[in-house]
Amino acid sequence: MKPIKVGLLGIGTVGSGTFNVLKRNQEEITRRAGRGIEITMVADLNVDRARELTNGECEVVNDANLVVNNPEIDIVIELIGGYGIAKDLVMKAIANGKHVVTANKALLATHGNEIFKAAQDKGVMVAFEAAVAGGIPIIKALREGLTANRIQWIAGIINGTTNFILSEMRDKGLDFDVVLKEAQRLGYAEADPTFDIEGVDAAHKATIMSAIAFGIPVQFDKAHVEGITKLQATDIRYAEQLGYRIKLLGIARRTPNGIELRVHPTLIPAKRLIANVEGAMNAVLVQGDAVGATLYYGKGAGSEPTASAVIADLVDITRLATADPEHRVPHLAFQPDAMVDTPILPMSEITTSYYLRMRVSDQPGVLADVTRILADSSISIDAMLQKEPDEGETRTDIIMLTHQTQEKNIVSAIAKIEALPTVVGEVTKIRLEQLS
Ligand SMILES: NC(=O)C1=CN([C@@H]2O[C@H](COP(=O)(O)OP(=O)(O)OC[C@H]3O[C@@H](n4cnc5c(N)ncnc54)[C@H](O)[C@@H]3O)[C@@H](O)[C@H]2O)C=CC1
Numbered sequence: 001m002k003p004i005k006v007g008l009l010g011i012g013t014v015g016s017g018t019f020n021v022l023k024r025n026q027e028e029i030t031r032r033a034g035r036g037i038e039i040t041m042v043a044d045l046n047v048d049r050a051r052e053l054t055n056g057e058c059e060v061v062n063d064a065n066l067v068v069n070n071p072e073i074d075i076v077i078e079l080i081g082g083y084g085i086a087k088d089l090v091m092k093a094i095a096n097g098k099h100v101v102t103a104n105k106a107l108l109a110t111h112g113n114e115i116f117k118a119a120q121d122k123g124v125m126v127a128f129e130a131a132v133a134g135g136i137p138i139i140k141a142l143r144e145g146l147t148a149n150r151i152q153w154i155a156g157i158i159n160g161t162t163n164f165i166l167s168e169m170r171d172k173g174l175d176f177d178v179v180l181k182e183a184q185r186l187g188y189a190e191a192d193p194t195f196d197i198e199g200v201d202a203a204h205k206a207t208i209m210s211a212i213a214f215g216i217p218v219q220f221d222k223a224h225v226e227g228i229t230k231l232q233a234t235d236i237r238y239a240e241q242l243g244y245r246i247k248l249l250g251i252a253r254r255t256p257n258g259i260e261l262r263v264h265p266t267l268i269p270a271k272r273l274i275a276n277v278e279g280a281m282n283a284v285l286v287q288g289d290a291v292g293a294t295l296y297y298g299k300g301a302g303s304e305p306t307a308s309a310v311i312a313d314l315v316d317i318t319r320l321a322t323a324d325p326e327h328r329v330p331h332l333a334f335q336p337d338a339m340v341d342t343p344i345l346p347m348s349e350i351t352t353s354y355y356l357r358m359r360v361s362d363q364p365g366v367l368a369d370v371t372r373i374l375a376d377s378s379i380s381i382d383a384m385l386q387k388e389p390d391e392g393e394t395r396t397d398i399i400m401l402t403h404q405t406q407e408k409n410i411v412s413a414i415a416k417i418e419a420l421p422t423v424v425g426e427v428t429k430i431r432l433e434q435l436s
């Protein structure tokens with residue numbers, strides 16, 4: 001059988017990894033796919049660099065339209081990123097009857113419904129394993145391996161840059177900016193690193209996973225997005241003293257009232273495996289009703305780890321290209337006519353536990369006032385840490401861990417606590433998950 005022809009859009013970090021791994025492991029990949037997979041055309045604005053990387057082995061152009069409009073190309077790999085030109089090119093490739101592989105979670109989390117519908121109508125596949133947790137085959141696991149299960153919740157460390165920053169800050173006491181620069185140098189960070197540090201990238205990935213896990217449309221606009229920029233070293237230290245680590249988690253949870261979809265710094269017990277995921281590594285914990293908890297761990301970013309997922313998609317498409325479109329695995333795991341419209345809950349309706357830190361005047365009655373406010377809101381305290389004031393200081397920190405309550409309860413209790421004359425400034429609130 002003749003090799004399947006692939007056009008690559010964007011030969012940057014992931015594109016170059018894809019080109020190199022496909023070449024290096026060509027023989028084994030062909031044996032697995034059943035036919036050769038050849039990148040015959042590459043488009044990149046930086047044509048000179050693209051020529052250097054491809055070393056005369058394929059045609060290089062600077063206009064990506066030449067690839068998506070080329071009738072010889074069977075599969076288009078989109079590795080440009082962003083929602084502008086990338087969306088245009090993906091839609092054109094689909095309209096031209098080409099299968100698409102993309103690592104672009106930003107694009108799928110915001111325009112996935114339109115893209116999957118167009119692909120469904122045209123009978124082509126859009127594969128996106130690299131878009132969530134890079135090299136970890138989490139899409140495959142959720143869509144196929146766990147298909148017997150009613151998924152209850154997913155909690156993941158799904159942004160390598162922020163996990164790298166949190167780990168380096170904790171272990172080496174390095175400054176935020178220094179570590180971010182290193183993550184950029186290593187190719188983990190997005191073109192715009194605010195997407196990483198403000199939690200947007202993790203929310204894109206959590207959004208995609210929520211759609212696959214619960215059979216709902218992708219709804220990035222309903223996700224709660226909070227990054228690590230406001231996190232203070234003090235809280236990382238106090239959390240450790242209480243037996244917890246702070247991680248940026250992407251959470252998708254089914255509840256009787258709707259779905260929680262949220263990204264925020266989270267305390268998790270230090271004894272959990274996922275709490276010990278360090279550096280740029282990713283991990284996704286999935287709770288299914290039949291299987292129980294399963295954990296997927298590996299590199300979520302970087303050139304070749306991400307290429308590993310891109311090529312897995314290429315092999316899948318190559319194997320299934322001749323199959324009847326009705327018999328392929330649905331893009332979002334559920335058949336398109338079997339999707340449901342379970343609502344995504346507003347943050348005020350989510351239920352979790354909390355870490356609270358407050359600065360108080362060291363005088364009798366303060367603690368009683370705070371605990372009374374929490375009790376009046378039916379919030380019970382699980383653990384508490386009260387620091388001795390430093391020499392000559394009249395103020396000190398109180399740290400409390402609460403049992404589960406609704407977010408709206410804690411928000412109103414915090415407002416009352418902040419109004420106490422003995423409480424100085426704002427109360428710091430970080431959500432806490434037991435993950436059991
Ligand atoms: N870097 C990583 O570890 C991971 C990246 N991703 C995703 O993979 C995609 C690619 O990311 P990277 O390789 O890191 O980006 P990159 O910035 O290294 O590469 C993008 C390439 O596209 C080229 N390009 C930009 N505009 C173009 C246009 N209009 N036409 C043709 N070429 C154009 C650039 O010259 C560059 O070579 C993004 O969607 C990103 O979110 C996903 C998982 C991991």
Ligand SMILES: N[C@@H](CC=O)C(=O)O
Pocket residue numbers: 131133134158159160161162188189190196201300301302
């Ligand atoms: N910027 C992302 C790259 C992979 O998706 C990350 O840091 O995880």
Ligand code: NA
Pocket residue numbers: 129130131132133134135136137138139309
């Ligand atoms: Na993946």
